[in-house]
Amino acid sequence: MSLPPLREVIAQHNLRANKALGQNFLLDEQLLDRIAAVIGDLSGKNVYEVGPGPGGLTRALLRAGANVIAVEKDKRCLPALQEISQYFDGRLKIIEEDALKIDPATLFDGPFHIASNLPYNIGSALAVNWLSGQNWPPKWQSLTLMFQREVADRIVAPHGSKEYGRLSILAQWRAEAKIAMPVHRSAFTPPPKIMSAIVHITPKNAPDGVNPYKLEEITAAAFGQRRKMLRQSLKSVAGALDAMEAAGIPSDRRAETISVQEFTKLAKILSK
Numbered sequence: 613m614s615l616p617p618l619r620e621v622i623a624q625h626n627l628r629a630n631k632a633l634g635q636n637f638l639l640d641e642q643l644l645d646r647i648a649a650v651i652g653d654l655s656g657k658n659v660y661e662v663g664p665g666p667g668g669l670t671r672a673l674l675r676a677g678a679n680v681i682a683v684e685k686d687k688r689c690l691p692a693l694q695e696i697s698q699y700f701d702g703r704l705k706i707i708e709e710d711a712l713k714i715d716p717a718t719l720f721d722g723p724f725h726i727a728s729n730l731p732y733n734i735g736s737a738l739a740v741n742w743l744s745g746q747n748w749p750p751k752w753q754s755l756t757l758m759f760q761r762e763v764a765d766r767i768v769a770p771h772g773s774k775e776y777g778r779l780s781i782l783a784q785w786r787a788e789a790k791i792a793m794p795v796h797r798s799a800f801t802p803p804p805k806i807m808s809a810i811v812h813i814t815p816k817n818a819p820d821g822v823n824p825y826k827l828e829e830i831t832a833a834a835f836g837q838r839r840k841m842l843r844q845s846l847k848s849v850a851g852a853l854d855a856m857e858a859a860g861i862p863s864d865r866r867a868e869t870i871s872v873q874e875f876t877k878l879a880k881i882l883s884k
Contacts, residue, residue, distance in 0.1 A: 614699075615671065615695075615696065615699055618637070618639045618641075618666055618667075618668050618671075619639060621666050621667070621692050621695070622637065622639075622666050622692075622801075624692075625688065625689075625691055625692050626688070627665070627666050627688055627689060627692065636729075636732070636800040636801070636803075636804050637665050637666055637668065637800060637801045638668045638669065638729055638795075638799060638800060638801075639668060639801055640799055641668075641671070641672070643795070643799055644668050644669050644671065644672035645672045645675065645676070646793065647669060647672065647727070647729075647756065647758075647793075647810055648669065648672040648673050648675070648676045648678075648727070649676070650756050650792045650810060650812050651676075651725050651727060651754055651756050651812075652754075653677075654673065654676040654677050654678040654725075655676070655677035655678075656677060656678075656679070657677070657678050657679070657724070657725060658678070658679050658680075658681070658720050658722070658723070658724035658725070659673050659678040659679065659680045659681075659724060659725045659726070659727050660680075660681050660682075660683075660716040660719065660720070660724055660725070660726045660727075660752070661673065661680055661681070661682040661683070661726075661727055662682075662683050662711040662726075662728040662730060662731070662738060663683070663684060663685070663686075663711065663728060663729065663730065663731045664682040664684055664689070664693060665684070665686070665689050665729070666689060666692045666693075667682075667689075667692055667693050667696045668729075669727065669728070669729050670682055670693065670696055670704065671696060673727060674696070674699075674700045674703055674704060678703070678725075679703045679704075680703060680704050680705070681705045681706075681707065681716075681719050681720070682704065682705070682706050682707070683706075683707045683708075683709055683711045683714055684706060684707070684708060685708070685709065685710050685711070687708065690706060690708060693706045694706065707719075711734065711738060712734060712737060712738065712741075716742075716752065717750070717751045717752070720751065723751055723752070723753050724751060724752055724753065725752065725753050725754045725755075725756065726742065726752050726754070726755045726756070726757070727755075727757070728756075728757055728758065729758040730757050730758050730759060732759075732760055732804070735757065735758075735759055735760075735763065736759075736763055736779065739755070739757060739759075739767070739779075739783075740779070740782060742755060743782045743783055743787065743813075744782065744824065744828070745824065746823075746824060746825075748786055748815065748818045748824075749815045749817075749818075750815055752815075753814070753815075754812060754813065754814045755811070755812070755813040755814075756792070756810060756811075756812050756813075757810070757811050757813075758795065758808055758809070758810055758811075759808065759809060759811055760804075760806050760807075760808055761794065761806060761807040761808055761809045762775075762806070763779070764791055764808070764809035764810075764811045765791075765809075766779045766780055767779055767780060767783045767789050767811050767813075768780070768784075768789050768790060768791055768811065771868060771869060771870060771871045772868060772869060773868070774868070776868050777835050777838070777867075777868070778828075778831045778835045780872070781827070781831050781872050781875055782828075782831075783813060784872045785818070785819070785822075785827065785872050785875070785876050786815065786816060786817070786818035786819070787813050787815050787816055788813065788814050788816055789811060789812075789813045790811070790812055790813075791809050791810070791811055791812075792809075792810040792811065792812040793809065793810045794807065794808070794809045794810075795807070795808040795809060795810060796808075819876050819880065820880075821880045821883055821884070822876050822879045822880045822883055823879065823882075823883035826879045826882045826883050827875060827876060827879035829849060830846060830849050830852060830875065830878055830879060830882065831867075831875060833845055833846050833848055833849050833852075834846060834867035834870070834875075835867045838866060838867045838868060839866065840866070841863060841864045841865065841866060842856060842861070842863050842864075842865055842866065842867065842870070843856075843863035843864065845867065849882070851881075851882055852878070852882065855878050855881040855882050856878065858881050859874065859877045859878055859881055861874055861877075861878065
């Protein structure tokens with residue numbers, strides 16, 4: 613017995629995408645399999661999924677051999693997800709909850725991957741949560757996430773570009789971030805007004821002696837007034853002007869011209 617097509621599942625359970633929840637469903641099974649393949653070999657691996665909706669990506673992850681814990685806030689989707697679990701030998705666990713209230717590290721005993729067609733209204737907030745904090749390397753081994761294309765571009769942006777900002781630094785100072793594939797708006801039901809992209813992020817060693825909260829503080833100040841020179845925008849951060857001098861960074865530069873390495877150098881000096 614095989615699973616019914618996603619369109620039939622959506623019709624059967626009356627699962628119209630909820631704009632208030634940022635939902636846009638992906639129904640193309642081949643595209644969903646390609647997204648799951650971005651992660652690599654998933655045989656026997658643990659995956660955390662946010663906002664599975666009718667379960668398109670969930671199916672692809674399970675087909676690839678993963679054990680999946682899926683967090684879904686929308687009660688309407690739960691019966692469709694429960695039906696999927698019957699086809700995959702208990703490898704799918706469904707939690708009804710708001711993903712912003714969950715630390716996925718508490719759900720798994722060992723390492724895991726995170727994969728999601730993220731709801732657009734909470735995607736950035738979730739990514740920031742997973743990339744922040746003192747504990748590094750994290751328990752997650754990779755993030756494979758769907759974003760609006762403009763958000764994806766900000767995550768991977770190099771310094772000096774107009775897209776470069778706090779999200780770029782957060783994703784790049786102790787992780788590798790790349791756009792794995794673009795996704796056309798026509799792939800979704802209903803089609804959103806904007807294009808999307810899959811971003812793949814893997815952790816790397818963090819630079820020694822950098823307090824992440826200090827890095828967050830200086831990037832918040834610098835990009836909060838990004839048109840101003842750093843001697844103006846960083847005045848509110850105690851010791852920042854002296855740290856710039858010690859790091860050899862001219863105070864007349866603006867935030868978007870400062871590389872990730874230079875920001876971490878500043879944060880390391882301030883962390884002392």
